[in-house]
Amino acid sequence: MCRVVDLRQAVLAKNDASADALRARLAARGTAVVNLMSSPGSGKTALLEQELLRARERSVPVAALSADLATENDAVRLARSGVPVKQVLTDGLCHLEAGMLAGHLDGWLPDDTRLLFVENVGNLVCPASYDLGETLRVTLASVTEGEDKPLKYPTAFGLAHLVVLTKTDIAQAVEFDERAFRANVEQVNPGVEVILTSARRGQGIGALLDRATAAANGEPVHTPVMARPPQHHGHSHPHDGHTHPHAGHSHAAPEADGAMAHTHP
Template sequence: MCRVVDLRQAVLAKNDVAAQVLRTELTARGTTVVNLLSSPGSGKTALLERELLLGRERGVAVAALTADLATENDAVRLARSGVPVKQVLTDGLCHLEAAMLGRHLDGWLPADTRLLFVENVGNLVCPAGYDLGESLRVVLASVTEGEDKPLKYPTAFGLAQLVVVTKTDIARAVEFDEAAFRANVEQVNPGVEVVLTSARAGEGLGVLLDRALAAGEGTGTHTPVMARRHTHGHGHTHGHGDTHDHDHDHEHEHEHEHGEDHVHDEDRDHPHVHPVAQTR
């Protein structure tokens, strides 16, 4: 057990170094990374498609990279916005890592990209501990998932710099208790902004884009209490909790249970990459 935890900590430390390098490089070229985390089926792709289209309409150079275990379905949907989109298939890996992201951006990401939205693998456990060099970390939850979601996944919600509630057009039908959800978010991440959205009805549309632009300018970005207090070169405070929830520990125990240490070999090009659209 101690060996597994030590390995996890070493992997996270290595990832933090790679994330800092990537953040510095992208910041120097004027690109802001937004890391989107959620459970499967949260409506993340539907909302992102609307935000990408809005960004294009506003003349903001936006792009998206989406990661899944299988299929190119999300990339095909996002490509309808007309912005550059790339699909990464992780072959079973339940999260993206900074070095992986950097490799897949190399030679693909347009030089003038102002905002890069990274749609992480649908999972609130594995991706929570991995910094991708982002300037804004967003956690999304739909009204159908239950008001106690933040308490069940305290690392994911505790490290968020913005929390987005999706599918609010059906909130009344599923008896979503907004006050209870907000109270639970506040318990694990005091002061973080909670935004209500509906991709179908258009509620809250553009808020994610606005917050991403503000993060790129270094203004108004929430610093989670759980985050380690270390400041990166461009003045953005980011980090991961000193402790991780038990679900996260268990996930890593499972990954290494059969000696599958190849899932963290950042030199092995195991994910398949598919550029789906590069239309400006």
């Protein structure tokens, strides 16, 4: 008898095991991971640069790892903040995986790092399916992307602990309907907080750092409805306190040493 193996589930199960191990390892040393996901051009890098500068002002030990298909542009920008920054080039892979992340932290991440911000590959499909061992998962969208973004990418928004809206300084110019956006977010992820930001004007800067610090200190984070355990024959499986994002699309990935990494001191 032939046995059909669900490769996608096998890959995700392997990733979950790696994520659990990484989460425990980092927690033991007092480090929390903040996983930032968005479409390309959302303003994620600009906002993160401002948050890193704010962290330095507050003497919060932070580091940032930026993943991209090509170029070191984002890492160069983030390095201007003066915090430890590392660029990972995924060589065409559209997302990070927990094993890849763990491999790039060895020998680089400073021992006193309190918060590690991971700027995931610009993509709201593949990254949504992979737990990186994060303490806080943040999905960002800009006002230029439209109010229906959460409905088009329900997994990315539905599994978020926090939603950040960027480029609010041009909301009026692009006729962005904030009320409709909030309603759509609420539809896929009831109760999740939405933060309004503008890196250019300084609106909301520091709020992401506040939420990340609180999560690192053990304060409860929002529990997405999509992350609740599935029901099987009337019995529920206990939830272990973190999300297992197994919805959406996934792709088998190369091992950690298959991606190039560059460090900016």
